[in-house]
Amino acid sequence: METPDQLQHHIHMKKGDVGRYVLLPGDPGRSEKIAQYFDNPQFVAQHREYVTYTGTLLGEKVSVTSTGIGCPSTAIAVEELIAIGADTFIRVGTSGGMQPGIKTGDVAVVTGAIRDEGTTLHYLPPEFPAVADVDVVLALEEGARRAGIRSWRGISQSKDSFYGEVEPQRMPVDKRLAERWKAWIAGGAVCSEMEAAAIFIISSIHRKRASGVMLMGSMAEEDQPHTPEEWKAMEALFDVDRAIRVAIEGLKALIEQDRQRGA
Numbered sequence: 001m002e003t004p005d006q007l008q009h010h011i012h013m014k015k016g017d018v019g020r021y022v023l024l025p026g027d028p029g030r031s032e033k034i035a036q037y038f039d040n041p042q043f044v045a046q047h048r049e050y051v052t053y054t055g056t057l058l059g060e061k062v063s064v065t066s067t068g069i070g071c072p073s074t075a076i077a078v079e080e081l082i083a084i085g086a087d088t089f090i091r092v093g094t095s096g097g098m099q100p101g102i103k104t105g106d107v108a109v110v111t112g113a114i115r116d117e118g119t120t121l122h123y124l125p126p127e128f129p130a131v132a133d134v135d136v137v138l139a140l141e142e143g144a145r146r147a148g149i150r151s152w153r154g155i156s157q158s159k160d161s162f163y164g165e166v167e168p169q170r171m172p173v174d175k176r177l178a179e180r181w182k183a184w185i186a187g188g189a190v191c192s193e194m195e196a197a198a199i200f201i202i203s204s205i206h207r208k209r210a211s212g213v214m215l216m217g218s219m220a221e222e223d224q225p226h227t228p229e230e231w232k233a234m235e236a237l238f239d240v241d242r243a244i245r246v247a248i249e250g251l252k253a254l255i256e257q258d259r260q261r262g263a
């Protein structure tokens with residue numbers, strides 16, 4: 001939907017403002033941080049939770065747009081970015097690790113998302129899977145290798161309630177949450193966050209490509225911080241810069257691959 005001056009209604013941008021490749025953090029404050037990895041980054045627009053910078057990587061025009069928290073605002077961002085020419089999306093986020101063995105600071109390279117949210121039901125029935133693009137997944141794994149950061153390939157749980165994940169015991173539906181959480185882990189989900197499902201479903205409908213790299217925190221009891229020193233050590237590892245480095249290296253690998261294929 002355009003305003004009279006041809007700007008998309010929410011992201012306040014027009015054709016030409018973004019590259020075909022767009023990184024998607026949730027946190028608006030992360031856009032500038034990510035843009036610092038671009039060559040010649042330029043601030044493009046800020047409206048509501050949507051903060052965009054555009055620059056280049058390997059001479060290719062690339063952008064970063066924040067989505068805000070959750071699938072409703074993310075769906076709007078992806079719809080409007082597609083309307084102005086974007087065709088490849090990489091979510092760059094934080095998440096909770098869901099499998100034993102995941103250490104704080106590991107990243108997930110996401111192959112699909114559990115649609116544990118309401119937004120995508122406005123697009124497709126629940127039986128339709130929210131899947132990532134294989135080429136983008138493989139490029140992000142290459143990015144993790146280049147950045148020297150341990151990655152886990154797998155499915156993300158995209159949920160609507162942050163506190164339903166981190167403090168389920170205080171929810172009136174605690175038993176339902178616990179049972180479903182157990183099922184997601186049994187099924188092999190690697191991380192829990194709040195936006196991937198919307199990015200994947202809308203990309204599928206528009207035949208665009210998407211995946212995501214999520215920094216993870218450990219779920220293991222022995223890894224939980226208790227003392228101030230342990231908190232400091234955990235915070236140092238739960239550094240979103242690790243996911244950003246993987247995303248940037250992965251995007252470079254994807255650009256190289258697209259060029260080789262003439263894609």
Ligand SMILES: O=P(O)(O)O[C@H]1O[C@H](CO)[C@@H](O)[C@H]1O
Nearest residue numbers: 025026027069093094193194
């Ligand atoms: O780190 P970002 O990308 O903001 O994402 C994660 O952090 C937020 C919750 O704290 C949710 O948006 C979740 O998906």
Ligand SMILES: O=c1cc[nH]c(=O)[nH]1
Nearest residue numbers: 094095096192193194
């Ligand atoms: O555990 C976490 C951490 C970040 N974001 C989430 O949604 N969950």
